[in-house]
Amino acid sequence: MTIGQIQLLVAVVYFAIVLGVAIWGAFHTGTEEDFLAAGRTIGPWVGGAVLAATQISAGTFVGTLGRHYLTGVSWIWIWFGVWAGWMVSAIFVAPKLRRFGALTVADYVGTRFASEGARTLAAALIIVTYTIYLTAQFQAIGEIASAIFGIAPLVAMSALLASTGFYTVLGGVRSSSYIDFVQTLIMVMALLLAVPVVISHAGGIAALGEYVGSIEPRVTGWWFTWKELVAFAMAFGLSIAAAPYEMTRYYSMRDVATVRYAIGISLVAQALIGSTVMILGIGMRGLFPYLSSPDQASSILASTVMSPLLGSLFLIAMVSAIMSTVNSILLVTGGAFAHDLYKRLVNPHASERRLIWINRVAIVVLGVIPFWFASRKLADVQTIVV
Structure with a gap:
């Protein structure tokens, strides 16, 4: 088989699994609670995979790997800030949110402060902020696909919107949770398989470190000062503890104990991902020491260093990372519009069926808007995110 045929086969199998899970989820979605919180039935293993998949994005596979390529070992300390943020969430944030039993973050804010104004403001901020963030995600997939495959960015962005939007609209949180479980397995497996390949090409750990x-x-050694590392770690940790697209996932889990177990499982997955990404970044520095951009390391790893099959799996892992993040954000913004704005301000007596369809329409519209902005490339990805 040619490299193109192998890549096509891997992609077809992957998207067939995604399609099957999406259709299954659609048949188990009858209420708004089913759509936004999977009927609160998600267990610790799937929940842990969901939290890991939601956090791990293209930034991990491209940006973090590239950061290790450039700065080496010391960037690994950033993960301790991320994990500290998860511990804060496990001890203080997650139990309170899960006991409250809301469906959205704005739902919690409005009830906690007994203010419809606070609810509306929170929902509006979530929609605006994440629309901007999604613009960066769409633009990133366009640039990655263009660099690796020579595909027009608009084609890649359209494929991302169509595939991710499809399974998100069909089954809501239930479908996305089980798809996230599959995507997390793919990401961890691809990274674990890539490590021995890179180390072997580099001549072993000792030779790599010496070179x-x-x-x-x-x-x-130390690229950053300890003050810089602490500042980076705190920024990442605080963002994890307060990110709405992570926090809303707690509502779908069975109870507080499940949430805490899920966070623990997520930390194990993140530890595997963080350590392997570090090794791969440093390994690529040894194999290709003078790349024009550190962000090229992951694409060259997949296309040049790995075998066609493993390279295809690695590329699917990168796509999975982007899809899981986009999916979570679409659910959060769609829920903010349908549950916190439409239901509260427009139609308080809307039926469950209507609310599900309003969620679906909102997801489509709030996916198309950032897609439109990304297609015009108004700024570079990093500027949009900042």
């Missing part, structure tokens, strides 16, 4: 240290001693 990259001779190129740039800070790669195997």
